[in-house]
Amino acid sequence: MSDSGPFLRPPLFRCQRRWLLLSTATLLWVLSAAAEALEVNVTNDGPAILDSTITFRARLIGADYPQLYYVFQHNVPSGGRPVTITNGTEATLPITFLAYRDQPGEYLMTVTVLKQYLFSRHKIAEGSCKFLLTRDIVGRIVVSQDNHTLSDDETIVSTNRTTNFTFELHDPSGYFTNSSDSLSWKLDYGLSHYAPYYTINFTDTNVHTVNLIVVALVTRPNSTSPQVKLGSFTRTIAPKDPITGVNVQGNIWLRRGDVVSLQVSCNGSAPYNYCWKYLPGNATSNSTANLTCDEPISTNQCQFPLVHYFPQDGSHFIAILVSNIVQAKPYIKNIEVHIYDVPRSGLLSTIILPIVCSLLAFVILVTGIAYHIHTRNRLQVEVADFDFQRPDLELTEKTFWEHLLGAWRDTFPNWSKQSHHDVDSAGEGDSLTAPANNHRHSDEEKKSPQTSSPTGPGNGTDTAPAEKSGADASVWTTGQVER
Numbered sequence: 001m002s003d004s005g006p007f008l009r010p011p012l013f014r015c016q017r018r019w020l021l022l023s024t025a026t027l028l029w030v031l032s033a034a035a036e037a038l039e040v041n042v043t044n045d046g047p048a049i050l051d052s053t054i055t056f057r058a059r060l061i062g063a064d065y066p067q068l069y070y071v072f073q074h075n076v077p078s079g080g081r082p083v084t085i086t087n088g089t090e091a092t093l094p095i096t097f098l099a100y101r102d103q104p105g106e107y108l109m110t111v112t113v114l115k116q117y118l119f120s121r122h123k124i125a126e127g128s129c130k131f132l133l134t135r136d137i138v139g140r141i142v143v144s145q146d147n148h149t150l151s152d153d154e155t156i157v158s159t160n161r162t163t164n165f166t167f168e169l170h171d172p173s174g175y176f177t178n179s180s181d182s183l184s185w186k187l188d189y190g191l192s193h194y195a196p197y198y199t200i201n202f203t204d205t206n207v208h209t210v211n212l213i214v215v216a217l218v219t220r221p222n223s224t225s226p227q228v229k230l231g232s233f234t235r236t237i238a239p240k241d242p243i244t245g246v247n248v249q250g251n252i253w254l255r256r257g258d259v260v261s262l263q264v265s266c267n268g269s270a271p272y273n274y275c276w277k278y279l280p281g282n283a284t285s286n287s288t289a290n291l292t293c294d295e296p297i298s299t300n301q302c303q304f305p306l307v308h309y310f311p312q313d314g315s316h317f318i319a320i321l322v323s324n325i326v327q328a329k330p331y332i333k334n335i336e337v338h339i340y341d342v343p344r345s346g347l348l349s350t351i352i353l354p355i356v357c358s359l360l361a362f363v364i365l366v367t368g369i370a371y372h373i374h375t376r377n378r379l380q381v382e383v384a385d386f387d388f389q390r391p392d393l394e395l396t397e398k399t400f401w402e403h404l405l406g407a408w409r410d411t412f413p414n415w416s417k418q419s420h421h422d423v424d425s426a427g428e429g430d431s432l433t434a435p436a437n438n439h440r441h442s443d444e445e446k447k448s449p450q451t452s453s454p455t456g457p458g459n460g461t462d463t464a465p466a467e468k469s470g471a472d473a474s475v476w477t478t479g480q481v482e483r
Contacts, residue, residue, distance in 0.1 A: 038062040040070075040127035042111045045172040047132035049229065050099035051220075052175035054133075058111040059090040060125060069114035069121060076133075078102050094173075097133055104134045137214050137231025138170040148328075157202065158326040159239045165198040165210055167233070179229075180217040185210065202239035205269060210235045240326045243268035243302075246333035248320070250306075256313045256341045266302040266322050266331070273298050273330075274322045276306060281315030281336070288319040288332050296323075313339040 041059045048054035058070050070091035073082040078101050085091040091111075113125040143150045144164045145157050157163050167183055169176060185198035188208055198210065214231040243266050250262035266272070273296035279287065297304075302322065310316050316337045323330035398406070 038113070038125040040111055040113050040125040042109060042127040042129040044109065044129055044131045047134055047138050047170070048097070048173070049138055049175065050097055050102060050104065050133055050135055051218075051227065052171070053094050053096045053173035054131060055092060055094045055172070056109050056111075056129070056131075057090065057092050058113070058127065060113055063124075064089055065115060067116070068124075069116070071112040071114065072109065073112075074107055074109045074131075076102055076107050099135065102133060106130055106132050137176075137216060137229050139214070139231060139233065140168050140170075141210060141212055141233050141235040142166045142168050143235060143237065155207075155236050155238045156325055157237055157239050158242050159202050159205065160242070162199060162201055163237070165200075165212075165235070166196070167212060167214060169214075176216055176218060176229075178219055180226075182215045184213045184215075186212075202237070205239050205241060208237045208239070210237060240269035240324065241267065242326050243272075243322055243324055243331040246320060246322055246331060248306075248333060248335055252335065252337045254337070254339055256339055258339075260306070260308045260310065260318075260337055262306040262335070264304055264306055264320055264322075264333075268302065268324050269326070270300045270302070270324065271298055272300070272302045272322060272324050274302075274304065274320070276318055276320045278308070279317035279319060281317055283317040283319075283334075285332075285334055288317075288334055291319055291321060291330075291332060293321050293323075293330065296321075310337065310339050313341045315339075 039061050041061055042056065044054055044056045046054050056072060058072070060068065066088055067086060068088065068091075070085045070087065070093075071082050072085070072091075072093045074080065074095075076097065078097075083093055085093060108128055108130055110128040111126065112123055114121040115124045140152060142165070143154075143157065144166070145161055150157070165185065171177075182194065183196055185193040185195065187198075187200065187210055198212075202208070212233040212235075214233070216229045216231075217226040218229055219226045246264065246266045248262050248264050250260070252260075252262075254260060264274075273293060275293035275296050277288075277291060306318070306320070308318070316339065318335040318337060320333040320335065321330040322333070
């Protein structure tokens with residue numbers, strides 16, 4: 001039995017060694033796999049002013065262990081040993097960087113998470129973060145208007161409204177709790193205003209710059225003299241005009257079948273967003289107070305057309321919503337459009353009859369003008385036909401009634417023959433007028449420059465006394481001669 005011992009020990013020893021190597025390899029594989037699955041999130045509450053305290057936090061993500069080792073190491077030139085904190089899944093480390101020893105700048109904090117396995121610690125996660133150290137006071141200018149606070153990258157405010165500027169100090173460690181602060185505000189290149197806050201009402205749309213200088217006297221518990229800390233801050237502001245009015249031009253009383261065509265314009269600063277909604281005719285301003293644009297149309301010029309067709313007559317309500325960058329709530333303009341129905345009349349009374357009457361009046365007018373021009377160019381000339389071979393007795397002057405009687409005889413010859421006898425019976429009356437006629441005839445012969453007519457060979461009387469019809473030639477005639 002004693003001889004068998006030396007032969008059995010070497011195989012057992014070899015098996016134990018193999019088992020130990022296998023266990024170690026398995027453990028290392030498990031640790032490496034766990035390290036790949038875990039990560040640590042490192043944050044800080046900086047930036048921090050020198051002489052104040054900055055706090056770093058490390059939190060393990062992906063596992064929950066009761067005890068871990070967090071090793072904090074930064075790269076500040078003043079140096080410092082790594083700091084190890086034992087805790088569960090989160091660790092916190094506050095550090096104070098002094099102004100006489102450390103320099104301002106941006107640095108890196110690295111955190112390594114270790115876990116205890118048997119007799120050794122193994123890294124399961126590692127993370128880092130940047131932090132900023134400064135000599136100046138850390139803070140920002142806060143701009144608010146109408147209970148709305150602008151973010152740090154916003155610059156647009158509304159004109160004709162009160163704009164408030166305040167200072168927000170970044171002091172998570174409470175370094176400035178017992179300090180005495182002085183704030184000096186200045187707009188562009190104007191005068192300084194010493195106050196905890198600054199208020200202004202912009203009336204133009206120019207870009208302005210607000211400057212702030214902060215002076216703080218800090219008294220530390222372990223210091224006899226206060227420390228002076230300074231800070232300078234600026235904020236750029238671009239005021240814009242809000243929309244205060246919308247103008248609508250166009251006809252809102254239309255016949256049925258016509259298209260509503262309106263031209264909308266507004267004031268305020270660009271860019272603009274607009275839309276419109278159609279409501280029943282019984283809508284009111286209260287029903288449109290909370291309307292918003294689902295898909296607004298953007299434009300840089302507030303002048304756009306509104307075209308719509310209403311197939312039914314009656315009253316229709318159109319709500320026009322316009323907004324710009326300084327208005328969270330749109331400006332609403334309500335328009336009531338009235339569509340009325342007109343009865344249709346016949347074609348004859350509305351179209352044909354007026355056209356025919358117009359043409360007829362035109363023809364009459366043209367005919368009258370042409371006739372007037374034609375008659376104006378014609379000249380009336382009176383021509384007297386005298387028969388100088390007529391006996392003197394027949395060239396007697398007649399009264400109006402004698403001319404009228406002669407014209408009646410010429411018109412009615414039968415009646416004139418019958419009444420001729422009645423006229424001859426009145427010879428006595430004619431003989432009374434003969435001497436006067438003979439005397440007048442002798443005066444005309446004396447005044448006439450013409451020679452007397454030739455006489456017959458007999459008794460010196462007219463050779464043609466039988467031509468009694470020549471007496472009718474003494475009647476005045478009128479002829480027309482073309483000019």
